[in-house]
Amino acid sequence: MKRRDFVKSAGLAPLALPAAWRSASGAKVVRPNILFIMADDHASQAIGCYGSRVNRTPGIDRIAREGLRFDNCFCTNGICAPSRAVILTGKYSHLNGVRDNAVAFDGAQATFPKLLRAEGYQTVLFGKWHLKSDPTGFDHWAILPGQGEYYNPDLIEMGRTTRRPGYVTDILTDRAVDFLKSGRDPRRPFLLMLHHKAPHRNWQPAERHLSLYDDAEFPEPPTLRDDYATRSRAAAEQEMTVRDHMTLDSDLKLGPPPERLDEAQKAAWEKAYGPKREAFRKAGLAGDALLRWKYRRYLQDYLATIAAVDEGVGRVLDVLDETGLAGSTLVVYCSDQGFFLGEHGWFDKRFMYEESLRMPLVCRLPGRIRPGSVNADIVSNLDFAATFLDAAGRGKPAAMQGRSFWPLLLGRTVPGWPASFYYHYYEFPAVHMVKRHYGVRTKRYKLIHFYYDIDAWELYDLEKDPLETKNVAGDPAYAGVRRGLEAELRRLQTLYLDSDELAREFVLKDTGK
Ligand SMILES: [Ca+2]
Numbered sequence: 001m002k003r004r005d006f007v008k009s010a011g012l013a014p015l016a017l018p019a020a021w022r023s024a025s026g027a028k029v030v031r032p033n034i035l036f037i038m039a040d041d042h043a044s045q046a047i048g049c050y051g052s053r054v055n056r057t058p059g060i061d062r063i064a065r066e067g068l069r070f071d072n073c074f075c076t077n078g079i080c081a082p083s084r085a086v087i088l089t090g091k092y093s094h095l096n097g098v099r100d101n102a103v104a105f106d107g108a109q110a111t112f113p114k115l116l117r118a119e120g121y122q123t124v125l126f127g128k129w130h131l132k133s134d135p136t137g138f139d140h141w142a143i144l145p146g147q148g149e150y151y152n153p154d155l156i157e158m159g160r161t162t163r164r165p166g167y168v169t170d171i172l173t174d175r176a177v178d179f180l181k182s183g184r185d186p187r188r189p190f191l192l193m194l195h196h197k198a199p200h201r202n203w204q205p206a207e208r209h210l211s212l213y214d215d216a217e218f219p220e221p222p223t224l225r226d227d228y229a230t231r232s233r234a235a236a237e238q239e240m241t242v243r244d245h246m247t248l249d250s251d252l253k254l255g256p257p258p259e260r261l262d263e264a265q266k267a268a269w270e271k272a273y274g275p276k277r278e279a280f281r282k283a284g285l286a287g288d289a290l291l292r293w294k295y296r297r298y299l300q301d302y303l304a305t306i307a308a309v310d311e312g313v314g315r316v317l318d319v320l321d322e323t324g325l326a327g328s329t330l331v332v333y334c335s336d337q338g339f340f341l342g343e344h345g346w347f348d349k350r351f352m353y354e355e356s357l358r359m360p361l362v363c364r365l366p367g368r369i370r371p372g373s374v375n376a377d378i379v380s381n382l383d384f385a386a387t388f389l390d391a392a393g394r395g396k397p398a399a400m401q402g403r404s405f406w407p408l409l410l411g412r413t414v415p416g417w418p419a420s421f422y423y424h425y426y427e428f429p430a431v432h433m434v435k436r437h438y439g440v441r442t443k444r445y446k447l448i449h450f451y452y453d454i455d456a457w458e459l460y461d462l463e464k465d466p467l468e469t470k471n472v473a474g475d476p477a478y479a480g481v482r483r484g485l486e487a488e489l490r491r492l493q494t495l496y497l498d499s500d501e502l503a504r505e506f507v508l509k510d511t512g513k
Contacts, residue, residue: 021367023327031392032365033329034116034191035176035316038087039309040080040128040200041349042335044360046306054218054341055303059314060362063333067364068373068409074380074421074441075337078349078356080147080200081105081130082426083336083381088112090385090400092496093424099506100427104132110397112385113137113191119392122188126175127195134159140183142175144168148197150204150305151261165262167206169198169305173312180319189328189392194316198305201347202250204258205304207265210272212307213300220295223467226344230471232456233435240340240348240432242298243291252297254280295342302341330365330391336381343467350434352423352448353468357441369409377414378421378443379405401496419443422492426506428453436507438498440489447473447485451500452507459485 020030044050048057049064075083077093085098088111093099097106114137117123122139129135129143142157153168154161164171176194184190205212224242228235239245249255254277257269276297285293313333320326338358340346349356359381363369382402389396390404407414424438439448446468448458459473459482472478493499 023367025324025327027328029328029367031119031121031189032368033189033325034121034388034391035194035320035329035331036191036388037194037196037313037316037331037333039196039198039306039333039335041337041339042199042306042309042360043339043341043355044335044358045341045343045355046199046303046339047360049362050360054216054299055306057306057310059310059312059317060333060360062314062317063331063364064362064372066366066371067331067362067369068375070361070363070379070405071374071376072378072443073334073359073361074357074378074423075359076380076382076421076423077425078337078351078423079425079427080128080336081132084129084131087336087381087384090382090396090402092382092401092422092498093426094498094502094506095399095401098131099510100430101130102427102430107131107133107136110399111137112388113193115389115394115397116191116392119394120188121392122185122190123193124179124183124190125193125195126179127172127193128197129195144197147200149260150197151258151265153197167308169196169206169308169312172196173315176312176316177319180316180323180325191388196309196312198309199302202247203298203301203305205301206308207268209304209307210268212304216300216303218296218299220292221341221343223344223469224291224295224342226469228344230469232450232458232471233454234437234450234456235344235351238346238351238432238434240350240434241345242294242342242347243345245432246294246298246347252294253277253301298347299341327366330363332361332363334359334361348432350425350427350432352425352437352439352441352446354462354466357423363409365409370411373411375408377405377408377417378419378441379408380421420488420492422489422496422498423448424498424503426503426510436503438489438493438503440485440492442485442488445481445485447482447489449489451503457482 020028023029046052046055047060049061076086081101082093082098085096085105089096089109113123117137125138125141135141142155145154150168152165154163253273257266337349338356339349340355343355383405386396386400386402386404387406390406421441426436428436435450435453437448437450444463446460450456457473458471460468
């Protein structure tokens with residue numbers, strides 16, 4: 001398809017070129033490059049600039065310090081593949097087709113990489129993709145199959161699979177660095193998507209970080225021993241507790257080294273985990289002591305896996321400086337959704353509770369984004385596509401549901417910016433057994449409806465109860481608040497073309513009932 005026809009068929013708004021600005025070096029910049037770094041399952045509780053009490057992330061913090069931190073970015077459907085499909089299309093799961101991790105993405109859809117490419121951008125993707133179909137809209141891509149492997153991973157590069165020696169986060173960072181130094185077409189702006197597998201379960205740190213947190217003690221979250229007393233059955237009936245659902249051998253590394261490691265890597269692994277295994281056998285832990293041990297072991301590996309991601313971010317920022325690209329490149333760091341680090345007793349994500357719902361999101365563009373800014377508006381992964389297109393001076397196709405937060409990045413106030421957010425999670429029954437639910441989040445409240453499998457409502461007053469331990473859905477004092485939120489929930493469902501009927505149809509088809 002010719003570019004003009006493609007642009008026309010995608011229903012794009014008329015061209016509106018952004019104002020040019022001058023970078024620090026004095027060069028005139030019209031359309032910024034976009035370096036979009038995304039991690040997998042990186043909780044904001046494990047990022048320094050979000051107030052982490054458990055680790056330091058100087059690389060990621062640098063983006064926030066020199067740019068803007070969003071404090072209320074949410075994910076519309078908190079698992080890997082659905083979040084990615086929403087990011088690419090700017091459409092909710094029920095419209096882009098990827099409701100859960102089992103479905104293949106239809107790559108014929110309009111996506112922001114495709115549209116940027118039509119605008120002359122060089123589009124490149126390295127890393128996790130997880131959408132089952134081959135990437136479309138990229139000049140070049142090299143992806144991990146499925147979840148990918150931490151050590152000596154396979155990479156599928158433009159359709160050809162080869163095994164690469166080394167550690168996955170470093171391999172992907174190297175690819176990004178090589179691109180910035182020598183792979184770029186200097187006549188075109190670029191979109192570079194560097195999408196890490198880390199720190200996804202089962203949290204295998206790089207060799208150099210295997211013992212990084214050996215001596216660390218971590219404060220326990222206040223809800224580590226949550227009894228779910230005021231909640232619906234959904235919270236009690238999941239399968240993602242640190243206490244009962246983490247595997248000793250794989251998650252907590254008491255088993256043999258992963259098969260994929262070479263001999264030297266296995267030796268390093270043994271050196272790190274052998275003594276821990278012995279100490280565990282001797283200790284004979286049970287009950288709460290065992291929970292405390294599991295929580296600490298979990299955080300040691302989760303955070304050590306993040307260390308390589310953060311080092312990689314720092315390296316890429318340095319290379320942007322060295323190559324003179326820093327002033328013309330919008331740098332974005334985020335995670336595909338949040339993660340529980342022991343809150344409510346859990347690991348994993350999926351639930352609409354804060355730790356899982358919240359995506360860390362920091363952005364930098366010198367000369368345009370004021371250093372050290374913080375924004376508290378509600379934005380989401382639904383808005384990424386429209387934002388990237390806006391940064392490139394393009395309107396979004398009418399069918400994209402997200403809104404561009406580019407003006408927010410530039411420090412402008414947008415009248416009428418949405419004050420509420422719609423969530424819908426589908427994957428059940430499945431690993432971790434989190435029941436289907438949808439809900440609405442405003443600045444102060446959160447209303448959740450677990451539908452179909454059970455019919456239960458939860459309401460949290462986040463101002464009075466930021467840890468979400470007190471469900472007030474049945475509290476007469478909140479009856480008016482609940483009515484208002486239910487009306488807002490139905491308004492958002494209508495706005496986004498979702499409904500109970502549509503959800504029910506999908507469940508019936510999905511479960512074959
Ligand atoms: Ca994920």
